[in-house]
Amino acid sequence: xxxxxxxxxxxxxxxxxxxxxxxxxxxxxxxxxxxxxxxxxxxxxxxxxxxxxxxxxxxxxxxxxxxxxxxxxxxxxxxxxxxxxxxxxxxxxxxxxxxxxxxxxxxxxxxxxxxxxxxxxxxxxxxxxxxxxxxxxxxxxxxxxxxxxxxxxxxxxxxxxxxxxxxxxxxxxxxxxxxxxxxxxxxxxxxxxxxxxxxxxxxxxxxxxxxxxxxxxxxxxxxxxxxxxxxxxxxxxxxxxxxxxxxxxxxxxxxxxxxxxxxxxxxxxxxxxxxxxxxxxxxxxxxxxxxxxxxxxxxxxxxxxxxxxxxxxxxxxxxxxxxxxxxxxxxxxxxxxxxxxxxxxxxxxxxxxxxxxxxxxx
Numbered sequence: 133x134x135x136x137x138x139x140x141x142x143x144x145x146x147x148x149x150x151x152x153x154x155x156x157x158x159x160x161x162x163x164x165x166x167x168x169x170x171x172x173x174x175x176x177x178x179x180x181x182x183x184x185x186x187x188x189x190x191x192x193x194x195x196x197x198x199x200x201x202x203x204x205x206x207x208x209x210x211x212x213x214x215x216x217x218x219x220x221x222x223x224x225x226x227x228x229x230x231x232x233x234x235x236x237x238x239x240x241x242x243x244x245x246x247x248x249x250x251x252x253x254x255x256x257x258x259x260x261x262x263x264x265x266x267x268x269x270x271x272x273x274x275x276x277x278x279x280x281x282x283x284x285x286x287x288x289x290x291x292x293x294x295x296x297x298x299x300x301x302x303x304x305x306x307x308x309x310x311x312x313x314x315x316x317x318x319x320x321x322x323x324x325x326x327x328x329x330x331x332x333x334x335x336x337x338x339x340x341x342x343x344x345x346x347x348x349x350x351x352x353x354x355x356x357x358x359x360x361x362x363x364x365x366x367x368x369x370x371x372x373x374x375x376x377x378x379x380x381x382x383x384x385x386x387x388x389x390x391x392x393x394x395x396x397x398x399x400x401x402x403x404x405x406x407x408x409x410x411x412x413x414x415x416x417x418x419x420x421x422x423x424x425x426x427x428x429x430x431x432x433x434x435x436x437x438x439x440x441x442x443x444x445x446x447x448x449x450x451x452x453x454x455x456x457x458x459x460x461x462x463x464x465x466x467x468x469x470x471x472x473x474x475x476x477x478x479x480x481x482x483x484x485x486x487x488x489x490x491x492x493x494x
Contacts, residue, residue: 143178144313148321151175152228152255153305155297156238157203159196163397166191167214167245168203171298172224175231179306185224186295187217201292215249222246225255230324233277233301235260236391239324243395247327255324260391261301263320264308266428280304322424323393363400366409368459374420374442380452382407382459384419389432391424392446399446406456414441422449 153173159165171186188203188211195203221242232238235258246253262275272279277300281288286303290296312319368383380386386408392399399422400410411418414435421436421443436443444452 144316147177147309147313147319148229148257149177150228151179151231151259151305152225153231153298153302154225154238154242155232155294155301156241157201157292157294158241159191159193161237163240163244165196165241166193167241168195168201168208168211169294170217170221170242171294172221173298173302174224174228175302175306179302179309181302184295184298184302185220186298187212187220189214189217214245215251218246218249218251222251222254225253228255229321230255230258231261231301231305232258233261233280233297235263235322236396240395243324243327252326253324257321258324259319259321261305261308263391263425264305264312266425267317267320268308268311268315270308277301277304280308284308322391325394327395327398363404363410366404366407368407368409370409370417370419371459372419374444376442379455379457380406380408380420381457383409385409385411385417386420386422386449387411387414387418387432387436389421389423389425389430390428392422393424394446394450399449402453406453407459408456414439420444420449422446 151174153175155171156167157169158167167189168191169186169188171184173184174182176182188208190208190211190213192213195201195205195208198204230239230242239258242253261280265272265275265280270280270283272283277297278288278291281300281304284304284307286300288296288300311317366383370383370385371381372384374380374384386403387410388396388399394402403410414421414432416439418436418439418441421432421441422445423430423433423443424445426433426443426445433443435441
């Protein structure tokens, strides 16, 4: 196990002054799912624990996969709503880098809860411990939290319990942080942008869960979040691959991989609004792959390399979105030749008026 209290070089001045190691348990993985418990371990600049905090949260709906997190409707019924704990949660994030394992998920769930409450989470940067372990080149068999914990000799007591998962991550993050400092590794920090660009959608009935004393069929209020939805197909044909240094064109197939500063679904929404086709996988028809981690071994990055698909990072893609070339209009149809109508030869037959035909005549 690495000595997590000493470094061979002075502590990097650019490193953050404090961290908030976070874990949330949720009703599911979609963007209209809710947080049901949250834990925060506050760490100082060197990764030492200052304090910790934990709360249950009433999700105002069914609790989701109880067999994973163990939190039933009966347990959550008397828990505070997120808006009731939002202030205390914010106080523990204030001025710190949010640290989480697969941080894009935890941050997305937290940001959506604050948006529903018409508030803003105070943290401005996040750090994913999966990305950090890749930067350090840790010899892990996979990127599960249990593998990171085992590498640093941290014992996990209660998996999928927010408080214990946050403790495990805090204990594994400290030696990772010191290893990065010794090696002069740049921390993989990403911006946390509040979710203010999505319109809040219509109310939606709750499913399977109802707080005590509330009438059946009650729906989410005006602060409910827009539910997931299937996007319409792109109306433009694929013009081919993106040419590095050039511009995007409507109809290009774009895929995304890995963590992004802007919420992934919001980034995809912007791409669709610009006339691009958002692809869920990479194939020979993919025009461009957007990733902040081009050296990762995700299936999309591997396939992009195999197919020679161009790759850009998120910042470059956002710049390209500002000037997407319109799809060419349809080719005008050539004028159809008008066939000459033969004139009848002069004579009595030509001058006779045509006889009117009735419907029953053959």
